Amino acid sequence: MKKMPGIAIKKNNLRKRAEMLLAAKPKSEIIKLKDINKLFHELQVYQIELEMQNVELLASQAQASEALERYTQLYDYAPVGFFTLDKTGVVKEINLTGASMLGKPRQFLIGYSLVTLLPCRKLFRDYLKEVCRTRFNVSIELQIMHADGKLLDVQLESRRISNGDEDDCFIQTIMTDISRRKALERTLQQQRSNMEHLLQQQVAAQTASAIAHDLNQPLNAISVYSEVAVRYLNSGSENSD
The missing domain is CATH 1.20.5 (Single alpha-helices involved in coiled-coils or other helix-helix interfaces)
Structure with missing residues (x-):
């Protein structure tokens, strides 16, 4: 694409005017060469600092990712089930061990009520109310239904976690298989x-x-006396007196 002659002429005139204005400025306002070198040096230092910060940031992000991965593995593959419930027993979060204990996929259990898996539902509801009333850990042993229909003996240990509102809270629960x-x-x-x-x-x-x-002693005595009496009677020498 060819440049327009008018535009080139205009740029040349603009540059000449800029040079004339620069020459007209007082010497104190013109940046000296040493100031330019100093400014360039500062820019280079700042660039290096940014590069160093970027390296540190990337390292911190890598460490955070590794820590998150370790935490996720510890949470998901712990030997007990971890649940986050609302005060009615609906599952908000669950680790893989908890889902495996119930024999259901984790995505299926999110938003699912544990009450429907319990033979004794009133006992569990009363338990949740007790957890919400206190700030201490509350334990209970009960049976919960596995996906295959078998009843699993478990121990629940729960604690209320408040969001700042006494009426709005959720419950963190540890489920241990005690079958x-x-x-x-x-x-x-x-x-x-x-x-x-x-x-x-x-x-x-x-x-x-x-x-x-x-009983044998008196019976034996009676038997012996009876036998003696029979023999005496059979002898023909009975005496009525």
Whole structure:
């Protein structure tokens, strides 16, 4: 594209006028060469400072990303389930372990009410009310339904987290699977019941044996006396007197 002659002439005239104005300025207003060098030096230093800050910023961002990744892994793959609930029991946040304990995808559980997974719903609602009333941790043991329909024994430990408004709060909950412990407790209880039943049977047998022993003595005496009397009568020498 060709330049227009009029524009080139105008630029040349503008430059000449600028040079004339610069020459007309007092010497004190004209930037000296050493000032230009100093200014250029400051600009170079400032540029290096910006580059150093940029490197530090990138390093800080990398460290923050690594810390976030570690925190996410600790949160998601912790050996217990972490839940954030509202005061009615609706799930706001949940880690992968908690979702795995319930056998449902995490995205399905977000916005889902835990109340629907509990056989004893009134007990859980009362528990949530108790958590919202106090500032301390509150624990409870109950059963919750797995996705396959089986009941899972769990322990919940919850704490109220306030948003500044007493009526507006959410609940942080730790869910621990205690199915093995509960199964062991039930096994021990069954064994204890069996032992108590055997002990009762043994006591009953010993009591029956003692009663039989006490009855056998007079019965044996009666049997012996009866046999002697029969023999005496059969001998033909009975004496009515």
